[in-house]
Amino acid sequence: MSFLRNVKGFKSVTLQPAHILVLGFMGLIFIGTCLFMIPAATRDRHHLSLIDALFEATSAVCVTGLAVVDTGTTFTLFGQIILLILIQLGGWGFITSGILMFIILGKKIGLKQRLLLQESLNTFSLQGIIKLVQRVIIITLIVEAIGAIVLSIRWSQEMGWGRAIYYGIFHSISAFNNAGFGLEADSLSKWVGDPTVNIVITALLILGGIGFYVVADVFEKRNFRKLSLHTKVTLFFTLVLNVFSTVIIFGLEYNNPATLGGLGLSDKWWAAYFQGVVPRTAGFNSIDIGQMTLSSQVYMMGLMFIGAASGSTAGGIKVTTFALLLLALAAVITNREDINIFQRRVPASLVSRALSIAVSGVIFIFVIFFLLTITEKGAEMSEIAFETVSAFGTVGMSAGLTMDLSPIGKILITVMMFIGRLGPLTMAFALAIHSKKKAKIRYAEEKILLG
Amino acid sequence: MSFLRNVKGFKSVTLQPAHILVLGFMGLIFIGTCLFMIPAATRDRHHLSLIDALFEATSAVCVTGLAVVDTGTTFTLFGQIILLILIQLGGWGFITSGILMFIILGKKIGLKQRLLLQESLNTFSLQGIIKLVQRVIIITLIVEAIGAIVLSIRWSQEMGWGRAIYYGIFHSISAFNNAGFGLEADSLSKWVGDPTVNIVITALLILGGIGFYVVADVFEKRNFRKLSLHTKVTLFFTLVLNVFSTVIIFGLEYNNPATLGGLGLSDKWWAAYFQGVVPRTAGFNSIDIGQMTLSSQVYMMGLMFIGAASGSTAGGIKVTTFALLLLALAAVITNREDINIFQRRVPASLVSRALSIAVSGVIFIFVIFFLLTITEKGAEMSEIAFETVSAFGTVGMSAGLTMDLSPIGKILITVMMFIGRLGPLTMAFALAIHSKKKAKIRYAEEKILLG
Ligand SMILES: [K+]
Numbered sequence A, B: 001m002s003f004l005r006n007v008k009g010f011k012s013v014t015l016q017p018a019h020i021l022v023l024g025f026m027g028l029i030f031i032g033t034c035l036f037m038i039p040a041a042t043r044d045r046h047h048l049s050l051i052d053a054l055f056e057a058t059s060a061v062c063v064t065g066l067a068v069v070d071t072g073t074t075f076t077l078f079g080q081i082i083l084l085i086l087i088q089l090g091g092w093g094f095i096t097s098g099i100l101m102f103i104i105l106g107k108k109i110g111l112k113q114r115l116l117l118q119e120s121l122n123t124f125s126l127q128g129i130i131k132l133v134q135r136v137i138i139i140t141l142i143v144e145a146i147g148a149i150v151l152s153i154r155w156s157q158e159m160g161w162g163r164a165i166y167y168g169i170f171h172s173i174s175a176f177n178n179a180g181f182g183l184e185a186d187s188l189s190k191w192v193g194d195p196t197v198n199i200v201i202t203a204l205l206i207l208g209g210i211g212f213y214v215v216a217d218v219f220e221k222r223n224f225r226k227l228s229l230h231t232k233v234t235l236f237f238t239l240v241l242n243v244f245s246t247v248i249i250f251g252l253e254y255n256n257p258a259t260l261g262g263l264g265l266s267d268k269w270w271a272a273y274f275q276g277v278v279p280r281t282a283g284f285n286s287i288d289i290g291q292m293t294l295s296s297q298v299y300m301m302g303l304m305f306i307g308a309a310s311g312s313t314a315g316g317i318k319v320t321t322f323a324l325l326l327l328a329l330a331a332v333i334t335n336r337e338d339i340n341i342f343q344r345r346v347p348a349s350l351v352s353r354a355l356s357i358a359v360s361g362v363i364f365i366f367v368i369f370f371l372l373t374i375t376e377k378g379a380e381m382s383e384i385a386f387e388t389v390s391a392f393g394t395v396g397m398s399a400g401l402t403m404d405l406s407p408i409g410k411i412l413i414t415v416m417m418f419i420g421r422l423g424p425l426t427m428a429f430a431l432a433i434h435s436k437k438k439a440k441i442r443y444a445e446e447k448i449l450l451g
C-alpha cells in the first residue's frame, strides 16, 4: 500500500511513467548509437552508418541480437565492450522496469493489475525497489560469473586463455540477458554437439528468460506447492514448451541434410534441444536457420511470438499470456466458465488482457511485415516473416535477411525490436494522448453482432 | 422474450444447437460429395476421387470457391447445377443459422449476447423465424434474378443467348452467395475492365456480404441516423475497407507488368476496385492472384482474415469484429475507457468476444498452416499462407496451390473451410464436451503476470 501511494505521486508529473520508460530506453539507444559511430568502435573500413549504428544499439539495448554487421569482425574490443554494456544495462533496465510496469501501468489499462501487484509484491516500498534493483544486479553478476567461468574453462581447451575468458564473459552476459549476440559469424554452430556449451548456454538463457520474480520466488519458497501461481505457470509451460519443441525440431529436421541430417544421433538431439529452446528469446543458433525446413521456421515463429516470461528480458507476448490463451480455449471446449490451473482460478479480467496483448502483437507484426514486403522487394515471404517475428520477440534469430535489409527495412526492424521489447500494450499506452480533460459525454450503450 | 423461451427449450434436447448446426452442414456436404461422385456429374475421364469430391462439396456448401478441378471443364451441366444448389442451400443455411446462432450461442459463451438479440430481434418468435427464412429466400431470389438478367444481357453480346443466360444465372448465384465459383479457368479476367460485369458482380457480392440483417434494417428504416449500430458499423467499415483497398491495390500493382501494368488507366482502376473488394469473401478474380506482388498478397490475406459481415455467407472474423478491435486499440491510444462509435457506447463484454474470435482465428490458421508446410513440401510459404487464410475466410482466391495440393493437404483445407465458415468460436463450442455434471469445486482466485 505504501508503495502504491508513492507510485501515485507520479501522476502529478507531466510525464507519465510509460513515457519515462520509453524515453529512458530511447536515451540509452541514442548514447549507444553515438558510441558505435566513434571510429575506435569499429575496425578499419567498417565505419557504421547512422542507420546501422542505430540498428545495432537498439538490438543491444533491446537484447534482441539481430545484427546488420558481423559482431566479431566489425567491432573492436572497445566496440564489443560497449555492446556488452548496452546489453547489460538494457537487461537490468527491462528486468526492474518490467516489474515496476506491472504496478504503474496496471491501473491505467483498467484491468485491476494494480491489485495484483498489491498482492504479489505487497512487501514493496520505495526502499523495496532500491533493494530489488540491488538484488537483481547482484544475482545477475553471480550467475553470469559462474557461466563465464565454466565457458572459459571449456573454451580454453581450444583457444588461448585470454580469448577463452573473453569468449566466456561475452557469451555468458549475452546468454543470461537473452541477447543472442555471438562472436562467431555462425553463432554457436561450432559447438553444435558439445554438452558443456549446450548446457551452460541454455541454462543461462532459461534462467534469464523465466524472469527475476520466478527466480526469487523459487529461491525463497523452495517447495513447488508453496510457489505463487505465476511461478508455477511460468515453470510448467517453460518446461512443456522446451520438451515439446525439442521433439518437434528433432522430427522436422531429422532428414534435412543441411541441418540435422549429417549429424550423429547424440548431436542431433543436442541441436534439436538447443534450437527448440532458443527461439523463445535467446537468438543464438547452432544450426543454419535459413537451411531449416519451412515447417521448422514456421514453428519457431510461433515460439518467437510467444517469448519467455514476464518480468524477464524477453520479448513476445510472454509464456503466461500464451498459457492463458490455451487455458481459455480449453475452458470453451470443456464448457467451463472458470479458468483453472494448479487448483487456482484465474480472474476473467486477465483473460481479456491476454487476448489484448496477443491481438495487438498480431496487428503490430502484420503492419511491419506488410511494410517490409514493400521495401524488401525480391526477398522471400518466409525470410521477411521470420525477421519480423524475430524482432517482435526480441529473439534475434534470422533466416538470413538482416544484413541485406534496405535502409528503410532496417528502420522498420529497429522499430519492431523496440515495440517487441516494451510490449505492444505498453507501446500503445506510451503513444497515448493524455489529455487532462475527461470526456464529459457518456453515450448510450448499444450492441453489435460479431463473429 | 417469447422467442427466447422457445430457444431455451433446446437445452433439454441431448444435441446442442451448435451440434445440430455442425451436423446439418456435414450432412449437406456428405450428400454433395456423393452426388459429385456420380459419373453423370463429371465429363469423361474427369471422375472425382472421394477426397476431391469432398473438397468440392465442402467448398460449395461453405460458399468458399476454392476448387481442385476446373469447374467449367470438369463438371457436366448436371454437376454444375448440383454445385449451384449446394451453394444456394449453403448460403441460405448460413444466413438464417447465422442469425439464430447469435441467439442460441450467446448465453453459452457467457457474454450476454442473449440480451443483444433480445434487443435487436425482439420482434422475433418461432413464427418469426419461419417468416425470416421466407423473407431471406424471397429477397435472395429477387436479387439473384436481377443480377442474372443484367449479366445475361451483357454476356449475350459475346456468346449465344442460351450460354449467356446460364452464365448470368451461375455467376449471379455464385456472387450473391459470395461463393466465388466461376465457369472460366481464369475466373472473370476476360472482363477485367468491363463496367457492367464489375459493377453487377461487386454489387451482388457486397449486398450478399453485408448480411441479411443489415439489408433488412436499411430497407425498413431508410434513414442512416435511425439505423441500428450494427448496421451503421457494418456499412461504414465496408465502405472504408473497399475504398482504402482499391487505392492500396492500385498503388501496389500499378507498375506490375503481370497485373495492372499493361492495362489502361480506366481498366487499372476497375481491376484495383474489383481486387480490393473481392478478398473479403467473394473469391472471384479479374487479374492473376499468383502474379500479384507479395505486398498485395499479404494485404489481401489481411482482408480475407477480416471477411465480410456477421449473419452473411462470409467467413473470417467479420467486419464488425475487426471494427471493434480497431476501436479498442484507438481507445487505448486516446486513453479512453469507453469504446464509442456513432455516438453509442459498445459494451466492454463485446470487446472480449471480438478479441476471442480474433485470437482463436489466428490459432486455427497457424495450426493448419503449420501442418500444410509439412504436407506441401516444395510449396512457397506465400502460396500456403494464402491458401490457408483464403479457406479460413471462405474466400476462395488462390495463389495457385489448390490444384497441386497433396491428398492430406486437401483434407486440411477442407477442414479449414469448415472451421472458417462456422466460425472458430462456434467450432470450439461444437467440439465442447457437454458434461451434465457441473464442477463442484470452485478454486480460490489467484492472478498471474502477463505481457
Ligand atoms: K534475443
Ligand SMILES: [K+]
Binding pocket: B063, B064, B065, B178, B179, B180, B281, B282, B283, B394, B395, B396
Ligand atoms: K467465397
